[in-house]
Amino acid sequence: MNFHENSNQIDLSNMQPPELLFQHIPVMPKEVLDNLALFPGAIAVDVTAGGGGHLALMAEQIGATGRVIGLDRDHRAHAQDAAGGIASKYDNVELVRASFSQLQGVLEKAGIAKIDALLCDLGVSSPQLDDSARGFSFMRDGPLDMRMDTEAYPSVYELIRDSKEDDLANIIYQYGEERQSRRIARYIKKSWPLANSTLALAEVVARACGGKRGKIHPATRTFQALRIAVNHELDELTALLKMLPDILAPRGHAVFISFHSLEDRLIKQAFKKGSMPNENQPALWSLLQKRPLIASDEETKENPRSRSAKLRAIEKLDLILEETDAQ
Ligand SMILES: C[S@@+](CC[C@H](N)C(=O)[O-])C[C@H]1O[C@@H](n2cnc3c(N)ncnc32)[C@H](O)[C@@H]1O
Structure with a gap:
């Protein structure tokens, strides 16, 4: 199936593993899947595996013939009640403890040259926020920590x-x-x-x-x-945005969800820059929407975390195909 045909036929009703709803409700799940344009057999990466909500949806869409590499630098994400449980449940999911900036090395090790889709859902997950011992919240007392990678x-x-x-x-x-x-x-x-x-x-x-x-x-x-x-969050995001042209396959999609203006600005600028040709290179990708997508009223009522989410997505251009078309 062509992955563009696939993107509007998403039935989320039986894809939401109910046990995860208590851990981390995935933000804008339909918009994420629409824009990732996954297809059976695809190779995809979720660099923010977290509670495993999006990871499970991606694993379902890609099916047994595909691969989903999940990344998270926080050991908490690797527990069975988070993304670790999804990796145990789905044979097509491999979960690696690494940060964005290490992604190219992770892919090399896995024998993957290019990927068809990448998801980056920034911020912290509910399992991190809800555990006062991690020190992410001032609503409950905890140590002054906030490290995602507790060894850093x-x-x-x-x-x-x-x-x-x-x-x-x-x-x-x-x-x-x-x-x-x-x-x-x-x-x-x-x-x-x-x-x-x-x-x-x-x-x-x-x-x-x-x-x-x-x-x-x-x-x-x-x-x-x-x-x-x-957590060097902006440096990590910048490193990930910089490697996108090298790791995305032609017609591959990347979806980024951000929760504050500093992150969104970096994503917006990198996406815009890559969408325009310059004297050194042709355009690398096209923007899948002019303005970022935001969560529906219904979603923000059910999941307040989605209130500040902004989703931006791109599709990598197939330069060889484009050149042939132009001739
Ligand atoms: C908002 S949560 C993702 C939630 C996930 N999409 C879900 O549906 O459950 C973000 C996750 O990304 C991880 N993360 C953030 N920055 C990272 C980085 N630079 N490298 C690796 N993991 C990172 C965090 O530890 C956290 O678990």
Whole structure:
């Protein structure tokens, strides 16, 4: 079957493994599958395997003759109640503990030269957020950690401890787009040594911001910034976007879902750049939509996490075919 014919015939009703609904509800599942345009026998990669929601949907569509490589640098994703369980359930799924920047090496090791589809669903998963011991949330107390790869350096605690006030302010400004970054950094450093506690840090940030509590907690932007910094999230995303032209097969699709403007900007810029020819190369891909897709009202009601999701997708051009057509 041609994969373009396949893309509108998705019945999600029996593809949603019910046990996963408690772990991580996959965001925009229909839009993801439509834009991945999978086909039986395809080779696909889910670089953000997480709770395994999208991974299972992809495995179902690709069938026994295809392969889905799942990637996640967090050991939590490899547990049986997350993507690890999906890898055990489906013979066509292989799950690897690695980060985006290591993807080319992972594919080489698996004997894969090019892939037909790639999914990247950024951010953290519910199993990570809900476990206060991981320190991702200031709604419950936990250590100042937030590392996806718990063997990596630094944790948030180490980052704050080892950063100068100016560097900390820059992190909070750049990755949190926080206007009060200098004041917040000053308060944090003045309060050091702080208890290794997310609630203690959130309290200091709230004090720095004058203790005002609007709709959004004053520590939201600072926590986002620290998470992005300790996980090198923007560098990882940039590395993945850079390898896309080399790893996508002709007519291969890539789908990216982002949850804040810093990520979306990087994706938008890379997609736009590759969609336009320049003096060194022809256009690499076409954009599958002009504006990013967002979740439906129905989905945002059921899954509040989907509220800020933006989906962008591309299709790699088949340059040989295009040239022949033009002759
Ligand atoms: C939003 S969750 C994915 C949820 C998944 N789509 C599902 O349906 O359950 C994002 C996952 O990507 C992982 N992740 C984020 N950045 C990564 C990176 N640079 N390399 C590898 N894994 C990463 C996180 O550990 C997390 O488990």
